[in-house]
Amino acid sequence: MTATLEHPSAAATATRQLLNVRNLNVSFTAGRGRPGAPNTQRYHVVKDVSLSLAAGECLAIVGESGSGKSVTARTLVGLPGGTARVQADALELAGHQVAELGERQWRQLRGREIGFVLQDALVSLDPLRPVGREIEEALRLHGWGNRRSRAAKAVELLASVGVPNPEIRARQRPDELSGGLRQRALIASAIALDPKLVIADEPTTALDVTVQAQILQLLAGMKDRGTGIVLISHDLSVVATLADQVAVMQGGAIVEQGPARRVLQDPQHEYTQALLDAVPSAHTKGTPLSKDGRARITATSRRIRTERPAEAPPVLQAEGLTKSYKGPDGVQRTVVRDVSFELGVGETLGIVGESGSGKSTTARMALAMLEPDAGRVLLDGGAWTGISTAARRSRRRLVTVVYQDPLSSFDPRWNAERILLDAISRTDFPTEAERTARAAELAGQVGLQTEHLAKHPLQLSGGQRQRLAIARALAPEPEVIVLDEAVSALDVSVQAQVLDLLSDLQQELGLSYLFISHDLGVIHHMSDRVLVMKDGLAVEQGSADQIFNSPRQPYTRELLASLPQLPSGAAATEGGLA
Amino acid sequence: MTTTTLTPKTNPASGPQARTSPAAWLRAVPLAPAVSAAVVLFFVIAAIAPQLLTHRDPFAIDLANALQPPGLAHPFGTDQSGRDLYTRVVYGARESLLIGLGATGLAIGIAVILGVASGLGGRLLDGVVSRGLEVLFAFPVLLLAMLFVTIYGPSVTTQIVAVGLGTAPGYARMIRGQVLAVRHSGYVEAAHALGHSRWTVLRQHVFPNAMRPLVAVVTLGIGQSIVWASGLAFLGLGVAPPSPEWGALLDAGRMFITRAWWLEVMPGLAIVAIALAATSLGHFIQKKLEGAQS
Numbered sequence: 001m002t003a004t005l006e007h008p009s010a011a012a013t014a015t016r017q018l019l020n021v022r023n024l025n026v027s028f029t030a031g032r033g034r035p036g037a038p039n040t041q042r043y044h045v046v047k048d049v050s051l052s053l054a055a056g057e058c059l060a061i062v063g064e065s066g067s068g069k070s071v072t073a074r075t076l077v078g079l080p081g082g083t084a085r086v087q088a089d090a091l092e093l094a095g096h097q098v099a100e101l102g103e104r105q106w107r108q109l110r111g112r113e114i115g116f117v118l119q120d121a122l123v124s125l126d127p128l129r130p131v132g133r134e135i136e137e138a139l140r141l142h143g144w145g146n147r148r149s150r151a152a153k154a155v156e157l158l159a160s161v162g163v164p165n166p167e168i169r170a171r172q173r174p175d176e177l178s179g180g181l182r183q184r185a186l187i188a189s190a191i192a193l194d195p196k197l198v199i200a201d202e203p204t205t206a207l208d209v210t211v212q213a214q215i216l217q218l219l220a221g222m223k224d225r226g227t228g229i230v231l232i233s234h235d236l237s238v239v240a241t242l243a244d245q246v247a248v249m250q251g252g253a254i255v256e257q258g259p260a261r262r263v264l265q266d267p268q269h270e271y272t273q274a275l276l277d278a279v280p281s282a283h284t285k286g287t288p289l290s291k292d293g294r295a296r297i298t299a300t301s302r303r304i305r306t307e308r309p310a311e312a313p314p315v316l317q318a319e320g321l322t323k324s325y326k327g328p329d330g331v332q333r334t335v336v337r338d339v340s341f342e343l344g345v346g347e348t349l350g351i352v353g354e355s356g357s358g359k360s361t362t363a364r365m366a367l368a369m370l371e372p373d374a375g376r377v378l379l380d381g382g383a384w385t386g387i388s389t390a391a392r393r394s395r396r397r398l399v400t401v402v403y404q405d406p407l408s409s410f411d412p413r414w415n416a417e418r419i420l421l422d423a424i425s426r427t428d429f430p431t432e433a434e435r436t437a438r439a440a441e442l443a444g445q446v447g448l449q450t451e452h453l454a455k456h457p458l459q460l461s462g463g464q465r466q467r468l469a470i471a472r473a474l475a476p477e478p479e480v481i482v483l484d485e486a487v488s489a490l491d492v493s494v495q496a497q498v499l500d501l502l503s504d505l506q507q508e509l510g511l512s513y514l515f516i517s518h519d520l521g522v523i524h525h526m527s528d529r530v531l532v533m534k535d536g537l538a539v540e541q542g543s544a545d546q547i548f549n550s551p552r553q554p555y556t557r558e559l560l561a562s563l564p565q566l567p568s569g570a571a572a573t574e575g576g577l578a
Numbered sequence: 579m580t581t582t583t584l585t586p587k588t589n590p591a592s593g594p595q596a597r598t599s600p601a602a603w604l605r606a607v608p609l610a611p612a613v614s615a616a617v618v619l620f621f622v623i624a625a626i627a628p629q630l631l632t633h634r635d636p637f638a639i640d641l642a643n644a645l646q647p648p649g650l651a652h653p654f655g656t657d658q659s660g661r662d663l664y665t666r667v668v669y670g671a672r673e674s675l676l677i678g679l680g681a682t683g684l685a686i687g688i689a690v691i692l693g694v695a696s697g698l699g700g701r702l703l704d705g706v707v708s709r710g711l712e713v714l715f716a717f718p719v720l721l722l723a724m725l726f727v728t729i730y731g732p733s734v735t736t737q738i739v740a741v742g743l744g745t746a747p748g749y750a751r752m753i754r755g756q757v758l759a760v761r762h763s764g765y766v767e768a769a770h771a772l773g774h775s776r777w778t779v780l781r782q783h784v785f786p787n788a789m790r791p792l793v794a795v796v797t798l799g800i801g802q803s804i805v806w807a808s809g810l811a812f813l814g815l816g817v818a819p820p821s822p823e824w825g826a827l828l829d830a831g832r833m834f835i836t837r838a839w840w841l842e843v844m845p846g847l848a849i850v851a852i853a854l855a856a857t858s859l860g861h862f863i864q865k866k867l868e869g870a871q872s
Binding site: 395399408413423 | 764772773776787
């Protein structure tokens, strides 16, 4: 036992100091065999983490996948998971020593003193229970009020987190609510008993930017009222809007910790610097994001866009694309309405919009995987939609695609080489040996090693999988690559590498990209021109600079305003948030 | 140092004896696939060349040694006519395995046709096939089999057809689901986007991936089919009595169950052994197939 338990001032400091963690270590047993078998291993996932937080402050724990940030968060609510082994010199939450607590005691603490907000509200809420009842349950567990007062309190809580018509919403089940409302309901149940400390694990990750902005505002309001917030996030710009203190985690340890402004504007550790550099934004346009990319690209200089002859016909042309589906209720819903765009040779057209804006449906029509109800797509001036599949097949190779989730786009039986071989034309490369050589060449082009070719997609990392997907898209020597949220599932540093790779390839091969993303930063970084979509309509279209610097449409302005901003370094401090 | 251990108590000595279900036990022991393979091999030899495993004649009557309990001379004992039970079990393997393989093969054959047609065909065909399968599902397998055997008389062929028809709808439903899932998968769309023809995509992606789980299901099905066929034989709907088919042996031993337990236990053990071995081998193959991609 350490001295902290008997520390006399523990109770006194509890009012200010909500969180005091010293040298927290968490390890897991993992292995294929039974626990205790010789082939099991201990994985040390949180190493000597020390954190502290005062009331009315927000501490952000930042890191990429596998950095141990979520395990840290779960340990702070006593849910580290199955085989976890937790050790700490001090583990103090809201004035309670929690290191030795049993499950019963944890349950009393959770909800009452500590609120926990999870990432995905759809899986975290009981699908069969109205959200109001979910909140009442949180109150009931701690013996708050009676049935009637709890119902009233639930409505009041929903109202307090900004849910419109809370009386009606309280009676609805999670699937009847939008993502933003679900997340609010989840937050409402976490703060039902007014906990002093709220731990939020990626609370806005699954949300659209405009909704994210609302949730961040809500959390900021709670902070102002004196709640301590521990925010776990991979998104540095989200962190920048809310956090007072930032702890950057890498490989289970904290590499840098300090006041948010200092860490984000003047990072000391090279990992923090790399993380910040990797965030695509307006300032990064035309420059590589990742470190190794930088060395490679400076020799070839920045992309030169003016070289393209202005009169060259567009490679892909969409005219008045319209698509509607009949919903399960029999009502015809128009998903895409009268969308037109042009994609020039060697150009990147970014399509940006929130979920349900019709951008993926537009992409599928551009790929001719989906016939438009009205309008048409032209490829190199010839009909691309509205013709027979057989007539299209010979030109299929000209337009390829990279999806968000590469894993599901690979046949699980095949290894990387087989996947590439399948995409290589048999007329251009008639012999097996030529095709194998081509596969190796493609792998080299996207930065995959020869040893990766023998592996199955499951054995590759997320970044390697996306590289493989890009190699496959390159294999038929296309003119256009449709990138449908191609980097959205990647960590920011991996995303940076993949974006750099895409820029290099575009320059080298003169490719045209149709770049679809919900991420405005990525769109700004990559695109020459941008198409903003909302509810199936093309709201605004123009050059990236025009869209981002002088948007004409109110929706575009709203979208840009909701984007959390990173305080930029010395270069742009005058324009940054003050 | 404050130490909190949230690990459930693990017993390093927790060996196979701690396991409850036999299947789990077989899976836990690394030897299981080897043992299962040995059991299967034994019965396969018995089916192909039974004389290698016994020098006796399964039909040789020796009334002087009737109903002998298991012993050195007769490891499985003898039946009411003095026939050596071990020899009869060995010779019975051929018909039993034939029924198991045949019935499963027939069921899978029917199921592949119906399942693929249903999964790839249009909405109309899918509707017709699916409703048809649901009607078949409404009949218990046993009832269907009994009906068939009653009409065509008991023989190995009718047993195969009866059990095969009875178990086909289940497989068909599974294959239909697989085909639908694979057909709408990302890699099928990716293959279409690469410009592969419909037939190439079916041949390269849809068929192999939809049929993959079948490998494991088939081995499970063989054991089940043998059990089904034995059940039918026990009800007197199987192969005629002098035949040493396992179900028939069970049926014949029924009369003497109070006096000669081995007449029921020994053929029963054979059925259990082959069903368990095939099932365990099926699990092993399934794991290997899944392991190949992880």
